[in-house]
Amino acid sequence: VQNKKCIKSPDEKDIIKDVEVGTNINGAIPIDNIIVQLKMRGYNLREAKIWYFDPAYNEYILCPNDPVPKSYVINQEVFRDTNQISLKTQVPLSLIHIQRYR
Numbered sequence: 001v002q003n004k005k006c007i008k009s010p011d012e013k014d015i016i017k018d019v020e021v022g023t024n025i026n027g028a029i030p031i032d033n034i035i036v037q038l039k040m041r042g043y044n045l046r047e048a049k050i051w052y053f054d055p056a057y058n059e060y061i062l063c064p065n066d067p068v069p070k071s072y073v074i075n076q077e078v079f080r081d082t083n084q085i086s087l088k089t090q091v092p093l094s095l096i097h098i099q100r101y102r
Contacts, residue, residue, distance in 0.1 A: 016041065028073035031063050034085070045089060053086035054078055060088055 021033040031052070035045055051060035052074055064072055079085050 023076070024073060026073075027076035029076075029079070029085075030070055030073050032068045032070050032072070034074075034087075035066055035068060043089075048090045051088040052078065053088075060086075 016038070019034065019037045021029050021037060023029050031050070035050070039045055045066050048066050050063045050066065050068070052063065053059070054061050056077060074085060
């Protein structure tokens with residue numbers, strides 16, 4: 001399943017719209033799908049630390065350094081209501097807005 005997401009910074013100044021990501025059979029997004037899309041847009045995330053915001057815990061969760069294992073996913077509960085994923089990285093970037101399409 002392909003989806004379009006929007007990535008925004010925590011301060012919502014940097015918004016990256018229409019990031020196309022695939023989901024697994026459980027509706028989760030492999031984080032490497034997001035990283036690949038951002039690299040294609042010119043963001044240098046090689047070996048960068050990456051965190052995503054999980055509203056269930058109200059905090060940022062550290063992901064493995066890039067390259068992120070394909071098995072590492074962001075569960076759909078993180079973006080289900082807003083179609084957005086907030087990321088923090090060692091480079092300027094950060095919130096992803098996700099618009100689903102089928």
